[in-house]
Structure formats: structure tokens, C-alpha cells
Amino acid sequence: MTRPNLLHKMFSRADVWLATLVLLVIVALAVAAPLIYPKGPWAMGGRPFLGPAGDLRFPLGTDTNGRNILAGLIWGGRVSLVIGLVSTAVAVSIGVLIGAVAGYAGGRVDAALMRFTEIFQVVPGFALALVLVAVLQPSAGSIVLAIGVVSWPPVTRLVRAEFLSLRSRDFVYAAQLQGQSSLRIMFRQILPNVASPIIVMGSLMVATAILLESSLSFLGLGDPNRMSWGFMVGASRTVLRQAWWMATFPGLAIAVTVLALNVLGEALNDALGSQSGKR
């Protein structure tokens, strides 16, 4: 009963339709990348510095080494999306685990875990990510780990606050009296009630993770074996004045994806928020 209602609420807005459509196109292109450009994004197929619409084989032009910009965009989308999703999953897992334990246990455990969380909050996130990737050698795994490690504290704070207020609800006491274990109460009884805000925060975090990954790649700390949007912008910054298209198209791809994710996250927040308010 709640599900169709939720979707109906979200899709009564035009911007949500547009954002969903944009994301679906990006995901479809990313998934189909090996079919569209089987030779991969690194293949040097054309003349370097070819402008957009100059040659039908390279609709968005070529880069300094004659590689197809469109192929780069499509293959780069795979990297951005996968890293965005996986690193968010990592961050949400760490955040939920620590937040749930801190909020449910309270007292000294809570104090200790929160001080630990603050260690990560006082270090500038991007700097920490840079150091981690540099130390661990740039690779998809180390980037995911670095982004996950710098993005979990807000999730922890959110989950902890929700657990703190929910653990003194009568249904939790009833579960305790039934003899259910703390672990079961935390994850079977309380966590489903925190799902909505976590989903909303997660959808917004994917956007942030994509930005972080692009920033790392821009600085040359991306996975050297994978084409990514940030790397494309970074590689073409020296020739920005001669070949505007090399940085502009990947930049646009980043902006459009992040914007669409934000619109969806906000819509999800509004829809879920008004639903819980009605109860």
C-alpha cells in the first residue's frame, strides 16, 4: 500500500521524471559500453585535437592522443557509477554499524564510538582520501576504500540519533521482555524504522562520492587502468584554451549526473518525509 503511494508522490513532479530519465540513459550507456565501443576508451582511432561534429565517427571530438571523447564518456560513466555506488555502500555499512551500536548501547560505548567518529570528522575529508589513495597506490579498490572511509561519519551521526530516540520506545521494551537478543532488536526491530532517512542520505552520498572520485582522478590519483570523467578533465586542463571540448563534455557529464542524483534524493526525502509525518 505504501509503495505505489510513494512512487506516485515522487513522480508527480516534472524534475523527478527528467532526473530519472537522465540517470537511466547514463546507466544504460555505461552498461552497454562494451557493445557500443568494444575497443575500449584508450583506443587511439583518430586525429588528435579533432573538434566536435568534425567527423561522424567522433561526434564529440578527440583528445590530445586522438582518443574518442564519447567513448571515454561512456566508459568513464561505468567507473564513476560503480565507484559511487560501491563506496557509498561501504560508507553506509560502516556508518550504520557504528551508529547502531553507539545509539543502542549508549553510555560509555556511545561516548567511545563517538570520539572515534570525531577523529574522522576533524580531518579534512578530501585530504584524508588523497593520503589514503597515495599510500595504498591508486586502484579502484583503494579509491572505494578511501571514499568510504571519509564519508561514513554523517551516517553514523544520523543512525545514532535515530537509535537513541527509538530505543526508548515501548515496542523495544516489549522485544526485550520477549527475550530477543540485542543484536536482533537492533537490526530486526529498530533498523527498519531508520531505513527511510538512510536511503535518502545514501542517494545523496552517491553524488558526493562521484564528485570525490572525479576530484581524485583529476589530480592523477585515479585508477590508471580505467578511464574516468575526472581523469579526462584533468588530462585536458593544459589544453583548455585550444580544445575546450576535451574538458567540457566530461565536466558536463559529472555535473548532470550529480544534479540528477540530488534531485532524486531530495524527492525521495520529501516523499518519505511526508509519509512518516502522516502516521
Next chain:
Amino acid sequence: MTHSAVSRGRDNMTASLTPLLTVEGLNIALPPGADRPLAVEGAEFTLYPGRTLCIVGESGSGKSTIADAVIGLLPRPHLRPAAGRILFEGRDLLTLPETAMRRLRGAEIGMVFQEPMAALNPLMKIGAQLEEVLEIHLDLPASERRTRALAALNDVGLPRVEEICDSYPSRLSGGQRQRVVIACAMMLEPKLLICDEPTTALDVTTQAQILALIADLQKRRGTGVLFITHDFGVVSEIADDVIVMRQGLIEEAGPAAQVLRNPASAYTRQLIDAIPTGTAQQRPDPGGAPLLEIEGLRRVYSLPGKLFRAPRQVEALKGISLSLAAGQTIGIVGESGSGKSTLGRLVVGLEKPDGGSLRVKGRPLVAHRFDGRVQMIFQDPFASLNPKISIGETIAIGPITKGVPRAQAWARTEELLELVGLRAEAARRYPHEFSGGQRQRVGIARALAMDPELIVADEPVSALDVSVQAQVLDLFESLQKRLNFAMLFITHDLRVAARMCDQLAVMQRGEIVETGPSHEVLRAPRHTYTRTLLAAIPQLFSQTEREFN
């Protein structure tokens, strides 16, 4: 008190001929998709100056909607008046522009709300909130405003008004806050005072004081009072005329004495009969070894110190001793803050005592918690069920945790649902599909699933409408007869306690001040506090008469 109500009505009848407030054919529409098209349908009544009209009904009957419509606080366009007129001294309030309405509010029509905390701004001093009303409606110098505010607080019987004027609402008790709200509403001497359940959130002794205050102010100023309540006891205390509402329709209307003594409609009669009478029968003493033994139980809460405040210790329980035999019910009665809920939480093992001993069948506290033989039923039927877990899962999980096979636990769950008066199909549904009374039944089934020897029921019916309350109490009685569990029944309502309990223990400030068999405690209370509690219960005409005859 009953006689004064009747005579007051007669005195005023001759004095007031022009109606203060007339409601004609009022329809208020609900948004499409609600359970009925109109929140209020064809409401008609007249209120004369100096008289009190009570609108009585259960939750969802539309009684508060009428009050909101009169003062112009309907949440439009969600709820909107669809037909009819509300005439206040001849002016139709429904067509009056908002600016004119604003001039009326506060000055001519005052309102007192249910939650005194929510009605006051927590960040503004009491004095400033009162002076604000004067500032809006009158052009007075600051010193004059201050004098008027102090006088208004004095008028509602508050002590040390200077001090209260300079404090924030959080410093005051619930009763004091409601007095402030009434002072605020009465300061400009409105002709009409609307009270929307003004005593529902208050203790019974405070309720008696607030009702007396409203009656007194009304007599002195000749105010017309429109009083919304769900409690027929309150009606008999203050009403001249009564309107009984059901599902948006007026079920019955007439002078209070007549409606209460000889209700014309079956529904009214049913509501009046559902009120526990507050008389207890003598019950046999079972004897036998006690199931629950409590001795010198203490619980101390420490409040942490703040920057300029030393840490404090509050003694919630100051050495409680009682015992309860198997299959018996003991009522723990007291006002908010008396420590009765703390006692309940200690008995089920949700909190640890700071002293004394607590044994169930001779076993100490810690051992009995996780075998589940001591269960609890909670006050708020909305907070006590997990909204994301199905009813069946909620009930069955207890036995499953104890090691009962899943299929067997589910079969038992369906049996229990039928036992508490729900259908077995309810197991697959979720809490939001059920009403408050039904949820409370689910809560009972959940407790029963653990085969309890002792159930702690913490105000299990105080959040329910009076007719639902009676059904749930009936259910408790029949279940107890069949399953023979003992019960620790916590309540603030002596009437409910009298009906349910073999023994009563009256608590005040963390101590048991009186204990004994229910019928003795109610017939011949020994402690002054018990007498105060008994005297404060609003009585119906019919009951007082029955006792006199």
C-alpha cells in the same frame, strides 16, 4: 456539587435571553478520501451568556472541529465549512474577514487548549506572553500592562505572581501552566470561552481545581463557555447543557441533568454505562504463597550536573513493600510523578533497583527477566507496536526466541488473536491498519504468548475512548479468569482500579501511603491523600443519587 450545577443553570436561565453563540446547520467537509465526507454534519446549538455548553464525544466524533470552526482555526483547505452559519452576537463568523476575526480572538472569544505546554511559548517568560495579548488588542503603557498581567495571574489563583511572571513555562507544573493559559484567555474578559479538553492532560486533583476555577471565573464575569470533553464525569460537574456527538452528527442534546439521568439515545446510555462506577465489590481472599514479593524497593535517579547546577538525586521509590498472590490483581494508584511507572519497570526488569529485594516465586529479579514469565502491557498503543513488523511476527517472535518451533508459534499466535477478539487474519497485517483499542488487544496477545505468571499493565486503557476502555477492561477480566495470571495494574484512575483490582496500593511521592483490599480502601480511605483523590473524581448525577437513595 451536583446541586450547585443544577441551581446555577436555573438562575441564569432568566438572566440571559439574547443568545451569545448560535450555530445553524453547520457542515464541515473532510478532504476527499477520508472515512466520511463530512467531519461535522448539521450541527445546531445555542449558547447563552453565563451558561456552559458541553460537547461530548469519542475521538473522531468531530467535537474539536466545531471548536476550531468557531474560533476560525480550521486547517483550511484541508477542512472547510461547507454549509451553515456560526453567529456570534449576530455576526456570522464563517464569512467574517481574517482581520475582523483577529480582533475578535482573544478580546471577545478566548480559547484554552488541551496541552498547556504546547499552548505556551517555551522561550518567552510568562509575563511577556500575557502582555503580548494586551499589546495586540489594547493601547496601554508598559507599566499598566504589567499590572494587568499580574492581576490576571492573581485572578486564576496562582501564588507568588511576581515570580511566575518572570519565569519560563518549563518552571511551572502542568496545572500551573493551564492556569496561565486560562489567565491569558480570560484577561480581556471575553464573552465566550472555548475550552478544548482543558483537563485531559492533568491529574485528577488538578482537574478538579481547574474545573472549579473555570466555573468561578464564569460566574463572576458572566462568560459563556463552550466546553469540549470526552468525560461524562466532567460534564456533570460543569455543564448546563450537553450535546453528545457521534461520527460528526449530534446524537442527543438537552439540559445536562436530563441527558445524564435519562439519556434518550442508546448511544449516550452506552457511553454513560461504560464509565467505571468507582465502587468495588468484596472479593474472596485467595491465600496461598505470594507470587510477587517486594521488600524495601528503592530507585534513585541521578540528574547530571550542569555548568551552574550541582548534580541532583531524585528518589523515585523510597522503599516500597508489597506482595501479590497468584491470579490476583493489585492496583497501583497515584498521580504523575508518584513513582508508579518506575515500580512497574522494576518489576518486569527493565530497570535495576538501587536497594531492596524483588522476587517472583522466590526467584530474584535478574533470573526472571529473560524467561519471559513476567510481561508488560504498555500505555500508548501506537508506540508499543513496531510499525514495520507484522502483527503476527510481533506476537510469535517471543515464543520463537524461547525455542518454540515456528509453525507452532504461529498457530498459537492465531489462537491468541482470536482469544483477544481479533481475527486470525490480523496476523499478516501491520499496526497502522488497526485502531487504538485493537492495537491494545494485540499488545495483550503479545504478552499472553509468553505464558506469563504476572502481567504488569501500565495505564493500559488511559489512551482509549471510554467505550473501548470498557471493552478492554472486560477482556482483561475474562482472560484473567481463564488463564489465571496475576496482574500489577498501574493507573491514575481510581474508578478503573476499583473495577479491576482485588488490592489497591495508593502511591504518593515514591511511597505507598495506603494499601488494602479495594472495597475497603474505597469505602473507608484512611489516608488524607486517598480521600483527596477520591473526592476529586468527577461524579455522575446518577451515581451520587444512587448512593443517597
